[in-house]
Amino acid sequence: MGISFTSGSMSENRSLSPSYVRAGVLLPLGVAAMSFASIFIRFCDAPPLVIAAYRLTLATLILLFLGLPKTLRESRRLSRREILPSLAAGLFLCFHFAFWITSLQYTSVASSVIFVTTNPIFVAIASFFFLRERISPILFLSILVAVAGGIIIGWGDLGKGQGQLYGDFLSLLGAVMATGYLLVGRSVRQKVSLSTYITLVYGVAAFFLILLALLNGDPLFGYPPKEYILFLLLAVGPQLIGHSSLNWALKFFSATLVAVFILGEPVGASILAYFILGENPGLSLIWGGALVLAGIYLSAREEKKLGKI
Numbered sequence: 001m002g003i004s005f006t007s008g009s010m011s012e013n014r015s016l017s018p019s020y021v022r023a024g025v026l027l028p029l030g031v032a033a034m035s036f037a038s039i040f041i042r043f044c045d046a047p048p049l050v051i052a053a054y055r056l057t058l059a060t061l062i063l064l065f066l067g068l069p070k071t072l073r074e075s076r077r078l079s080r081r082e083i084l085p086s087l088a089a090g091l092f093l094c095f096h097f098a099f100w101i102t103s104l105q106y107t108s109v110a111s112s113v114i115f116v117t118t119n120p121i122f123v124a125i126a127s128f129f130f131l132r133e134r135i136s137p138i139l140f141l142s143i144l145v146a147v148a149g150g151i152i153i154g155w156g157d158l159g160k161g162q163g164q165l166y167g168d169f170l171s172l173l174g175a176v177m178a179t180g181y182l183l184v185g186r187s188v189r190q191k192v193s194l195s196t197y198i199t200l201v202y203g204v205a206a207f208f209l210i211l212l213a214l215l216n217g218d219p220l221f222g223y224p225p226k227e228y229i230l231f232l233l234l235a236v237g238p239q240l241i242g243h244s245s246l247n248w249a250l251k252f253f254s255a256t257l258v259a260v261f262i263l264g265e266p267v268g269a270s271i272l273a274y275f276i277l278g279e280n281p282g283l284s285l286i287w288g289g290a291l292v293l294a295g296i297y298l299s300a301r302e303e304k305k306l307g308k309i
Contacts, residue, residue: 027253027261030245035268037238038112039276041104044230046223048105049213051231052097053220056206058235063199074196082192083200085184090204092180097205098212100174106167108279115171118147120259122179127256130183135256139302143256146263146295152288153266179259185247186255194248201247202239253303260299263292 044051064071078086096116103112120143127133181201189197213220249258267289273279 026245027249027258028264030242030249031261031264032268033245034238034242034262034265035272037234037242038104038269039272040230040234040238041101042273042277044227046227046231047213047216047218048102049098049209049216050218050220050223051234052094052101053206053209053213054228054231055097055234055239056093056202056209058232059239060199060203060206062235062240063195063202067195067199070193071196071199074193075200078192078196082188085188086192086197086200087204089181089184089188090201091208092177092184093201093205094208094212096174096177096181098209099170099177103167103170103174107164107171108273111164111168112171115168116174116178118150118172119175119178119182120256120263121147122176123182123259124256126179126183127186127254131186131255133254133256136302139256139299142295142298142302143260144295145298146260146292149288149291149293149295150263150266152284152291153270178262182246182250182255182259185250186258189247189251194244194251198244198247257299257303260296264296267292 041051046054100112100116103116107115124135124140124143128135185197185201210220246258246262249261267285270279270285270289274285
């Protein structure tokens with residue numbers, strides 16, 4: 001995609017400014033909001049592509065309602081070097097949701113969220129080659145610890161049949177798409193404001209998700225009120241609060257660290273699934289969750305040691 005970014009250019013932003021501190025608060029809050037996504041989706045009866053299309057469409061409409069003049073004003077000043085990557089990020093986000101939400105029809109919440117959040121490994125490798133961001137051995141080990149914890153949480157799904165494995169494979173494809181989404185965001189967010197960037201990205205993703213739903217023959221209207229309430233909850237919580245917090249933090253943290261933080265989502269999602277859906281991962285949640293949190297802590301400490309925090 002022709003994206004290049006050197007970590008050295010961010011040295012002036014590494015001081016503990018109010019915005020920087022706020023990013024450190026918003027990131028875990030965003031992950032907490034994202035943990036509700038799989039729960040809301042499980043209660044939806046609409047087709048997966050329709051769920052994703054409404055989630056992004058409603059989020060985009062809310063953003064336009066709140067800040068259309070500013071978005072239009074800033075969009076006119078963007079060059080192709082900002083617009084084209086933003087469009088690419090929207091495509092990545094579109095297919096991320098298409099694969100991941102579909103996976104929830106075939107596999108458990110814990111397993112689906114785990115496989116889709118293996119993307120820290122992909123992000124770490126891609127960040128080295130495309131963003132020229134250093135990945136130290138300790139940081140990579142921390143990533144592996146967090147991912148291992150995630151795999152332990154979803155371990156109970158192994159051997160449950162072909163449909164379960166198909167859902168896990170779709171989740172893995174969602175992880176690959178999320179990698180591109182985070183890498184583009186890390187680069188573009190250095191030059192484009194949050195509101196303008198997410199409006200472009202969410203809008204592009206919404207357009208293509210609607211197109212995919214229509215091509216798949218899924219009806220876009222005629223659902224009961226409960227479905228539209230769930231669509232709105234997905235748009236406001238996991239999308240506008242959750243994903244927007246991630247995109248906000250990408251201005252201050254490396255894509256790798258943001259990806260590792262996302263691994264906190266399966267811990268929250270599994271806890272919610274236990275109390276709301278009756279999915280019981282047992283001791284795997286305790287041991288796996290401990291490893292995930294340890295991996296997040298070690299990754300953040302190593303990033304701070306390397307001068308990235």
